[in-house]
Amino acid sequence: MTKRQIVKNMFEDILAATIRGATPLLLAALGEVVSQRAGVINIGIEGMMLMGAFFGMVGSYYTAELPWLAPWCGLFIAGLSGLLTAALFAFFALRLRGDQVVIGTAVTLLALGLTEVIYQRLFGVTGTSLRVPAFGQLEIPILSKLPILGGALFSHNILVFLTFLLVPCVYIFLYHTQPGLRIRACGEHPRAISTVGANVLGLRTVCLLFAGAMAGMAGGYLSLADVPYFTPGMTVGRGFIALAIVIFGKWHPVKACGAALLFGLGSALDVRFQAAGWDIPYQLLLMLPYVLCLAVLAGFVGRAEAPLALGKPYGGRVGTRHYP
């Protein structure tokens, strides 16, 4: 190989790894953007991802006779399990008006225990990790043959493409449609939007359920597309990173996409630098994605303005409390 080819290969490799790493984060973050725009902090995102990762694997496992259908079934179940977990969250946080941070943490811990228990009960007896049918690599016919970027951008599993297609969809929905405007108003000044007849709790619930489904599918990405296995606790904090990405991306879907890609780039570089075999302690390299994001956050992004009513429960007797 010529030197130029080596550099080109490396570039493609890093770009592809960036996209792969960013996808689950972005998927979860997109849902979270919508829910936080509506004024609900969904800290349980990690738990919902874990539920998705587990039940996605289960769904794929039980439909394994149809290998082409199984991953889709898994993905559907993953989204559904995330949605149901979010429904639990919604009941406590919206209906009973509990503290969203506390409930979110509880949901995460619940998922951590629950998935492991069910995993043990269902599969523990055989004592082997189960390989399930997963999404394969999809090469977009013409585009993937393009020079330089083709291989890196257009040769991924289908979830990657769908996730990135969702970014403009969420953006248009939030910023250029009437329901989107109402959702944002829910997060800024719920009382104002309720005076024009919108159902604040209803809107918030729907947004939260959407966020749950997205987080569930993000988890499904881990166990159905990344590796075809589930291991207990396999999200290892990615839900919290997604949460950070939402703030980093200033509660905006397109900026969140940029933030997710930056984080993906950080992880891709960390892995490549490790593989380069330089004499740097690997602990330092593992910090790279976080340091990179911090640096960009401090240097370029500037102050983040959260939705005004974020995290504040809405409802109760009129006149007793005022929001925002």
Add this chain to the structure above:
Amino acid sequence: MLIMVTEFQKRAAPLLPCTSTKKHGEIILNIRICITIFIACFALINIAPAATKIGLIYDVRGRGDLSFCDAAYAGAKKATDEWGLKLTEVNPGQSADTELALRRLAKLKYDLIIGVGFLFREPISRVAADFPDVKFALIDAVVDAPNVASLTYRAHEGTFLAGVMAALKTKTKQIGFIGGMKVPLVEAFEIGYAAGIQATNPDIELLVDYVGVTPQAFDDPAKGKELALAQYHKGVDIILAAAGASGLGVLEAAKSMQKLIIWVDSNGNHLIPGQVLTSLIKGVEISIYETIQRVHEESFTGGLKDYGLKNGGVEYIIDENNRELFSDEILKKVQEFKEKIIAGDIVVPHERE
């Protein structure tokens, strides 16, 4: 048990209908006696077949990791089935709960409590001091107490041989290693591996990566896959994965890149036939089996139990899934090294100088 019975009587007394007439009183007395006898019988039945109780506590990974915990289970299961003992498994999940789990089993008077993994060193040393009558076994770490058997494995002797195989097999002169978390135990894998490669062909380059800095690093297959892809892209053609469940990610990368992988801790040769160069098994299974056997035969002693190439503590597996990968020449060479290690002519290092 007796205390419990009288306690029950005391508590139950007010619940029984009031003793207004004498006749009633007699009946109720009879009922009480009946209850007492019934409970006593029940207690006796419960006590009578007091089987030896074995407790198996896993570290953060738990069963289903295709390696360590599964091997421990296999050994314990075999032993308990053979002698009809009672086996209880505990998955504390969070490392903070391991000590609680240990204390709980110790209080329940388990005969042998096995902590699977080096994370148990601190908790076991504390709990073993508080319960001197309970026997403990600890895998992969050493606690100096008379009631703790510390089972250690010379894994570096196994990885030395794996290094020899990889060095004889590589075409690109680049070999990889992916570890979970950089702890002395995993480092010993790496150092033995490097020594084996060095002893065979000093020109070969070894790339070393670790998944993370917390025990979660053994649980992140996605990161393991990325690390492996990066190494394979760089030209590595054989990777040894000593990263717990994160190794499943390395396996996926090997599969998609059509490269070789060396599996550790359990036989993974069948996972992708023809692409797993070999599997190194630590004698976790045999050592746990033997420890339970000693408890069963009441010959249990504490202290260090060292398992190496010599006594079946480390082994590389050649079976129908990977036999084709080796020429007789390579196998002969590996065998030579093995004999030298057993004879003590080669001392495999396990710590950096």
